[in-house]
Amino acid sequence: MATEIKAPTFPESVADGVVATWHKKPGEACSRDELLVDIETDKVVLEVVAPADGVLKEILKNEDDTVLSAEVIAIFEAGAAASASAPAAESAPAAEVTAAQEEPILSPAARKMADEKGIDHAAIAGTGKGGRVTKEDVVRHAEQKPAPASAVQASSAPQVEATTPVFAGERTEKRVPMTRLRARVAQRLVEAQQTAAMLTTFNEVNMKPVMELRARYKDQFEKRHGVRLGFMSFFVKACAEALRRYPAVNASIDGNDIVYHGYQDIGVAVSSDRGLVVPILRNAENMSLADVEAKIREYGKKAQGGKLDIEDMTGGTFTISNGGVFGSLLSTPILNPPQSAILGMHKIQERPMAVNGQVEILPMMNLALSYDHRLLDGKEAVTFLVTIKELLEDPARILLEL
Structure with a gap:
């Protein structure tokens, strides 16, 4: 039986939200009350869970899409079994299948930090509910991450003459969109300074x-x-x-x-x-x-x-x-x-x-x-x-x- 998955009903003070992260893919099996998607508003991140055991049939609103209060964002089929929508995965090597199955669930904040630090999601041990990876898990993993081999070799190598040029490390930059909550906080702070004496x-x-x-x-x-x-x-x-x-x-x-x-x-x-x-x-x-x-x-x-x-x-x-x-x-x-x-x-x-x-x-x-x-x-x-x-x-x- 097909069921519409809707965004939460927002109060009058919240106009709309943004789809932050889908935790399930179309055709993937879900258990009752299992997290399907995070919707970020300018105040909080709201979680939408599965209404019953079944399958997420279709996603109507993708990540970063704007959604209104109680708007339909997906179609869910209760009681259905997971579809074999990816036959290639069945014939994939066992090591690849195992890695896919062990891909951890990351909170939006943890995913953002891991991407910024270039950390493999599968390498992080999750301590949250159901093995979910939290921001603290990412920080802990980053602190325990061993130094690259090149750095170890460099430290054990003999000292070179002072005339040898020293090159700085790679000067990387990464542009990420401001979260809706952070953008709203910034807007309100600026408004407060501009409107109040x-x-x-x-x-x-x-x-x-x-x-x-x-x-x-x-x-x-x-x-x-x-x-x-x-x-x-x-x-x-x-x-x-x-x-x-x-x-x-x-x-x-x-x-x-x-x-x-x-x-x-x-x-x-x-x-x-x-x-x-x-x-x-x-x-x-x-x-x-x-x-x-x-x-x-x-x-x-x-x-x-x-x-x-x-x-x-x-x-x-x-x-x-x-x-x-x-x-x-x-x-x-x-x-x-x-x-x-x-x-x-x-x-x-x-x-x-x-x-x-x-x-x-x-x-x-x-x-x-x-x-x-x-x-x-x-x-x-x-x-x-x-x-x-x-x-x-x-x-x-x-x-x-x-």
Whole structure:
């Protein structure tokens, strides 16, 4: 029985998608829920799986083709057996057949990296689900790859005179198309800088109180709630309280109108193999520290596995970006339109600080708040950031809403 394979139904915020990778060929047998094709949108990569055991009969949309929401992209026949569409393969040498059967399944990011590095796909050991090769597998293979024989011979050869000309290695270049997600991120960043009157204010926070509280209760917290107590939950709750006090920071501009939101949907920027994504903590003002940590952990796993849904990243009234995990000491984050502000966290570093006339070594973090000056005045932005600083330096105020 022939069945139409359709692209996923995109939400209103996503106009179309692009066929990234077909994992099955026409005439090839498929098991139920086996991955057929990846469709890349400007937010996430969506996977389309087989509806039943059967055969992929015909592909209607090839790789790099643009597809609309719920558009038919292939024909699938349930219950059918794989066709012998390639008789030449049956008569091929056994070694060639074995190699074809052992061709691993690569994720789009892994395939792109392997091609860029010139690595044979069949030589990479996959550790993903069903033996799928991930980007980390490619990186691991590249690090373990032995040096070419020519390089070994060159290192063991006697030294030549200094007058012998030394030729540089091959100067190769490779042009690859920008992924749809990366192109959309680039477009939004440029739009933010071109349309908003963006300004950044800075402050610093003493992280010692939060670190001491975390060290004191982290074991009990994990035992009680099943998740680790991190720093991000304190920042989310501090931002939620500060947004409640300064609703203009939580607002957005829509044409000539200012839209004030009666909820705090805080986005947390996450780096994934396919680019920067910002999943949303909805109604963060009503979430506990444990709720925040559990949701961030869930989003982190989904981001690394490419499983984030479009709904996970739609909306948001404020964003937190943590460049500190990569070692950044100071940055000026770019707004995430149509939001009016974004908070940048940075690396915690011990510094000598003057405390009551005495010099103490304290774990300090720089904070950066970029905001849209069309909507926010300097006073509101600065006092908002100072409020976050005060809440973090006395965490009890977060619980007491002081």
